[in-house]
Amino acid sequence: MWDDALKENGQCWKRFCAPFRNVQEGSAMLVTTRCPNVTKGVGTMGPVILEGLKDDVFWDFFKLCSFGSEGFNNDHEVERIGRKILPKLKGSPLAAKTLGHMLSTDLQASHWNSILESELWELKQKETEILPALRLSYMYLPFYLKQCFAFCALYPKDYKFEKACLAEIWVAEGFVEPQGGVPIQDICYQYFEDLVSRSFFQKVNGRYVIHDLLHDMAQKVSEHDCFILRNKSDFDKVPQNVRHLYILPSSEFDDSNLLRLCKYTKLRTLICKINLGKGTCFVMDHWCTKLTRMRVMSCAFTNELPDSIGNWKHLRYLEISGTCNLKRIPSSFCWLYNMQILYAKKCKIQSLPTDFDKLTSN
Structure with missing residues (x-):
């Protein structure tokens, strides 16, 4: 909680x-x-404070995360360094899993020693915090995985990710580069599974979640790029150069609040979970006019798309997730020559513009 x-x-x-x-x-x-x-x-009774794993059990677990079932193979130098790293992980299984996997990619003592001597351990932290260990695990990711994971800070804690949906958005954001004749979706899935294997995602009932501490770390490394609007006061905290924005449902939001977003002209992603009723099209019209770098747009409700949507030349992904009375797509939609995906499954669309079949980007 x-x-x-x-x-x-x-x-x-x-x-x-x-x-x-x-x-x-x-x-x-x-x-x-x-x-x-x-x-x-x-609470109706005193809290039970959970400590980290005890040293002997934690050491066995850390070895398993770093070397699998094979053990250290009598490499006493690596074992010595590993035992020095151990206290920095505060007995946390999550820290052992993420850092252990990263250490397992290079079993040379020089690599392990560089982790031990990293300046990140000197970050100001409480005695029980493990963020330096998680931050190191992130820093040693390949760049293409870094940007994919950091983007996930856009979503609120405990968000349940669907692999296929997130993969499509990564493509729309330009995070995934083609590799010969390999289908780009397969490349995305490999990215995702790489992050799962490193414990950046955990599978729960067919979907995926990010551990709270990893989410904190993701927000730290993307604090200037990603922001979540929870209430009216958050509008004063939005980073000036924000690129990805998530708007949670709140009765505090109205047209005037949301129009303030027009000044964040570097926005590439906007996920809006608010139903403004008839005012939605009015707000979107201003967004389409001012926020011309948009690549991903997801809104919960709209009964009309403004003609100005044609200004979003870079838009690749548009989702209308709620049940809406959207009946028509404006002809200007056909100007979106980079459009790849349109989801409007719960809308009552009755007609499409005549040039709709010319949207062939993939």
Whole structure:
């Protein structure tokens, strides 16, 4: 749980608990959190503070992450360096998995020693934080994986990613380069599986999530490029050169708020989960006029696309995810010669412009 569950004077938490008031005697609810405020606000007993793994168990786990079942092969120098790295991981299995995989790519003592002596360990941190270890794991990724993963900071914590959908967006953003005759989707899937194997994604019920600490790290490395708008006050925190923006549903947002985004002319990605009703087309018209570098646009609702959408010459991906009364696509849509994907599955589109078949970008 995050501390935002305690907003509205705890009413969110009370609404969540309402269905559980009549339960079998002896039932219990286990809450995990990184926020001390949560333990005070929802706990009925003292919190149990989770420590890292004990040294001997953690060492065995770290060896498994770094060398698999083969062990150190009597390389005492590497083992010596590994034991010096171990305390820096604070007993965290996540740190051991991410850093261990990275170390396993080069078993030379010089490589391991460069990790041990990295200046990132000197970052100011609390005693239990493992961000330097995760940051190192990120730094040693190939560049093409770095940009793919850093982009995921755009999405809120606990977001459930679908591999196929994220792969399409990576392509639209220009993160994936063709490799001979290999289908570009296959290249994307390989990128994704590489990140999964390094524990940057975890599979949960057929979808994928990013661990909270890795999400924190992703936000740190992309703090000038990606931003999430949660409420009205966040408009004053948007980085001037932001490139990717996610707008969460909020009753605080209205036309005037969203029109302020027109000044962020370097925007390439806009994911908007707000239903402004009839005002949506008005806002989009201004976005289409001012934000001319857009590559990916996803909106939850719109009953009309403005004629000015033809200004988005770089647009490659457009999604309308909610159920809408969108009935027509304007003829200016056919000016989008880079368009690759249009999703409007829940819309009631009755007609397409006559030149629609000329949109053949792939």
